[in-house]
Amino acid sequence: DAGVTQSPTHLIKTRGQHVTLRCSPISGHKSVSWYQQVLGQGPQFIFQYYEKEERGRGNFPDRFSARQFPNYSSELNVNALLLGDSALYLCASSFLIPGELFFGEGSRLTVL
Amino acid sequence: EDKVVQSPLSLVVHEGDTVTLNCSYEVTNFRSLLWYKQEKKAPTFLFMLTSSGIEKKSGRLSSILDKKELFSILNITATQTGDSAVYLCAVSDHDMRFGAGTRLTVKP
Structure with missing residues (x-):
């Protein structure tokens, strides 16, 4: 079975x-769920979606938004990028809430 | 403010040593505590703990939770170089809050 897949891997x-x-x-x-991981720190919670509804939001500005589609895939959008947004963005899925999180390999974003 | 604190932040040992990693927490509505191993990118699940005093064990790794004192430990016995990684502790209440991690380096 395929695990959690994320794209792109680098940008x-x-x-x-x-x-x-x-x-x-x-x-x-x-x-x-979406997490931001800056080098040397643990993942920071951004959003959680369940059955296409937002179930939780971390302490991130409104430039960050997300949605979940009918097939349960998800998108994370970040507008007006800042240098400080450079990080590894991890997506995790779970069967239950709360429950064991299964992480994807992440998308490494570099903002110049 | 809810927080998860791991100690030590980094640790260097030699193969065969036993290590103990610590995780203390303060959250409003505790549901569970989870341990993950992160080698490169994707953290991989190790344990989920919900009840005090019940040790979870998987091979050379074991973990236990103390809900009264609000902490958990992760033990690794007979360490191997393949155990080198960042070990993350996470506590679930309304969401999943991670600690900064402990970077373990096991030297041959």
């Missing part, structure tokens, strides 16, 4: 641009 943007990151959960998982 480079410039300040002010926007980015869309994509995530496909494990088949049968209805919950998707």
Whole structure:
């Protein structure tokens, strides 16, 4: 079975641009969460979706938004990129809330 | 403010040593505590703990939770170079809050 898949794996943007990151959960998982991991720190919670509804939001500005589609895949959008948005963005899916999170390999975003 | 604190932040040992990693937490509505191993990118699940005093074990790794004192430990016995990684502790309440991790380096 396929695990959590994320795309793209790497991308480079410039300040002010926007980015869309994509995530496909494990088949049968209805919950998707997004995390930002800056080098040397643990993952920071951004959003959680379950059955296409937002179930939680971390302490991130409104430039960050997300959605979950009917097939349970998800997108994370970040507008007006700042240098500080450079990070590894991890997507995780789970069968239950709360429950064991299964992580994708992440999307590494570099903002120049 | 909810927080998860791991210690030590980094640790260097030699193969065969036993290590203990610590995780303390303060969250409003505790549901579970999870341990993950992160080698390159994707953290991989190790344990989920919900009840105090019940040790979870998987090979050379074990973990236990103390809900009264609000902490958990992760033990690794007979360490191997393949155990080198960042070990993350996460606590679930309304969402999943991670600690900064402990970077373990096991030297041959």
